[in-house]
Amino acid sequence: MRYVTAGESHGPEEIAVIEGIPAGLHITQEDVNQQLARRQKGYGRGDRQKIETDQVTFLTGVRHQVTLGSPITLNVHNDDHNNWSKIMAPNTPANDENTLRKVLRPRPGHADLVGGIKYRHHDLRNVLERSSARETTMRVAVGAVAKKLLSEIGVDVHGFVVNVGPAKTDLAQLEQYKTLAKLREVTESFDTRTLDQATDDEIKTVIDQTKKNANTVGGTVQVMATGMPVGLGSYVSADTKLDAKIASAIVGINAFKGVEFGGGFGNAEKYGDQVMDEIFWSEEKGFYRGSDNLGGFEGGMTTGGAIIVRGVVKPIPTLYRPMQSVDIDTHQDHKASIERSDTTAVTAAAVIAEAMVAIELAKAVLDKFDADNIERMKEQVAVYRQETQQF
Numbered sequence: 326m327r328y329v330t331a332g333e334s335h336g337p338e339e340i341a342v343i344e345g346i347p348a349g350l351h352i353t354q355e356d357v358n359q360q361l362a363r364r365q366k367g368y369g370r371g372d373r374q375k376i377e378t379d380q381v382t383f384l385t386g387v388r389h390q391v392t393l394g395s396p397i398t399l400n401v402h403n404d405d406h407n408n409w410s411k412i413m414a415p416n417t418p419a420n421d422e423n424t425l426r427k428v429l430r431p432r433p434g435h436a437d438l439v440g441g442i443k444y445r446h447h448d449l450r451n452v453l454e455r456s457s458a459r460e461t462t463m464r465v466a467v468g469a470v471a472k473k474l475l476s477e478i479g480v481d482v483h484g485f486v487v488n489v490g491p492a493k494t495d496l497a498q499l500e501q502y503k504t505l506a507k508l509r510e511v512t513e514s515f516d517t518r519t520l521d522q523a524t525d526d527e528i529k530t531v532i533d534q535t536k537k538n539a540n541t542v543g544g545t546v547q548v549m550a551t552g553m554p555v556g557l558g559s560y561v562s563a564d565t566k567l568d569a570k571i572a573s574a575i576v577g578i579n580a581f582k583g584v585e586f587g588g589g590f591g592n593a594e595k596y597g598d599q600v601m602d603e604i605f606w607s608e609e610k611g612f613y614r615g616s617d618n619l620g621g622f623e624g625g626m627t628t629g630g631a632i633i634v635r636g637v638v639k640p641i642p643t644l645y646r647p648m649q650s651v652d653i654d655t656h657q658d659h660k661a662s663i664e665r666s667d668t669t670a671v672t673a674a675a676v677i678a679e680a681m682v683a684i685e686l687a688k689a690v691l692d693k694f695d696a697d698n699i700e701r702m703k704e705q706v707a708v709y710r711q712e713t714q715q716f
């Protein structure tokens with residue numbers, strides 16, 4: 326399975342094309358829309374989310390809500406394009422009117438300056454339109470298809486917020502939420518209670534205060550996945566390690582600057598006996614572990630335990646009290662450009678991280694098992710599970 330996305334933040338459409346999803350998978354636009362709606366939630370976002378109501382349309386590869394095995398094209402319309410139709414018009418030549426809103430003062434922490442230098446763009450809008458996290462809409466759409474595929478073999482993936490700046494969610498105490506069922510129960514109430522309606526006082530206060538200071542704030546998100554068969558990915562080469570692929574997928578999300586598995590960076594302060602996941606065996610389960618300090622991976626392969634990945638999200642780069650920059654035309658000192666911006670986007674980041682983990686897990690499943698037909702894939706997974714449990 327592979328995919329590509331296309332689209333500019335204020336351009337007309339966002340697109341993703343996925344190749345390699347087996348035939349016979351039942352999927353509806355509503356399956357995808359549910360995930361897109363989750364990505365739009367979260368206290369602290371700017372006004373763009375009030376303009377957009379992300380809805381997917383299947384353009385190819387699906388017939389009567391069932392995949393055909395051919396490339397699947399997903400499409401989400403940018404409602405905000407109406408407000409940018411002249412400036413972002415793909416098919417009319419540039420003139421004074423439609424190039425008015427040039428961006429010349431690069432924002433520190435954004436792709437603006439380096440992107441301009443690299444692509445010789447003298448209007449940095451040509452960089453920011455694509456580097457914008459608007460594109461993550463399509464990664465979440467692709468992730469929704471991946472999650473549907475994984476659900477067919479009993480794999481569940483769920484992302485949530487650990488902290489926003491200094492304010493920790495009540496999910497930060499991971500130990501309490503070892504099972505995904507329990508986690509889901511708590512996060513579902515949490516999604517509505519805290520991040521949508523922002524009644525969690527501590528987080529709300531941090532975000533409100535940050536906004537009042539014309540500043541921005543980041544955080545940490547966690548993704549848990551349960552039900553993966555043992556032995557996906559491989560130790561044999563650096564580029565076959567599944568934990569490495571997940572790490573790359575997480576850091577590939579806008580604003581993510583760090584990733585860890587299980588106990589992660591905390592393991593650096595511990596001793597071996599506190600970190601290794603000891604091995605047990607029972608008739609009923611086969612081999613299993615008593616803990617999950619290594620996040621479900623050994624040698625780049627799934628152990629069969631829960632996969633636990635965390636990612637660090639830096640604060641949003643655009644500040645309403647802009648940082649120092651330099652005008653790319655005049656080379657004079659100037660404050661950085663300001664466009665409408667979020668104060669924080671950690672909730673959305675959790676949903677995007679979940680999608681990225683789901684995509685990497687789905688790819689690993691489709692690399693190992695039949696990728697032509699979903700029923701054959703499921704049969705093969707079942708046979709493999711039975712064999713590995715009897716080892």
Ligand SMILES: Cc1cc2nc3c(=O)[nH]c(=O)nc-3n(C[C@H](O)[C@H](O)[C@H](O)COP(=O)(O)O)c2cc1C
Pocket residue numbers: 371434435436456457458461578579580581639641642643665666667668670673674677
């Ligand atoms: C969901 C989401 C929303 C974001 N919203 C904004 C925003 O409103 N303003 C902004 O300056 N950056 C925003 N960012 C971050 C930038 O897209 C990102 O920092 C920038 O593209 C540079 O990429 P890098 O941080 O990965 O180096 C957002 C990121 C995510 C994940």
Ligand SMILES: C=C(O[C@@H]1CC(C(=O)O)=C[C@@H](OP(=O)(O)O)[C@H]1O)C(=O)O
Pocket residue numbers: 334371372373374377456457458459462579664665666667673
């Ligand atoms: C559009 C989304 O996020 C955008 C990501 C983003 C950035 O620079 O990354 C900047 C902002 O764009 P705008 O100036 O249009 O408000 C965010 O709103 C989205 O998540 O759907």
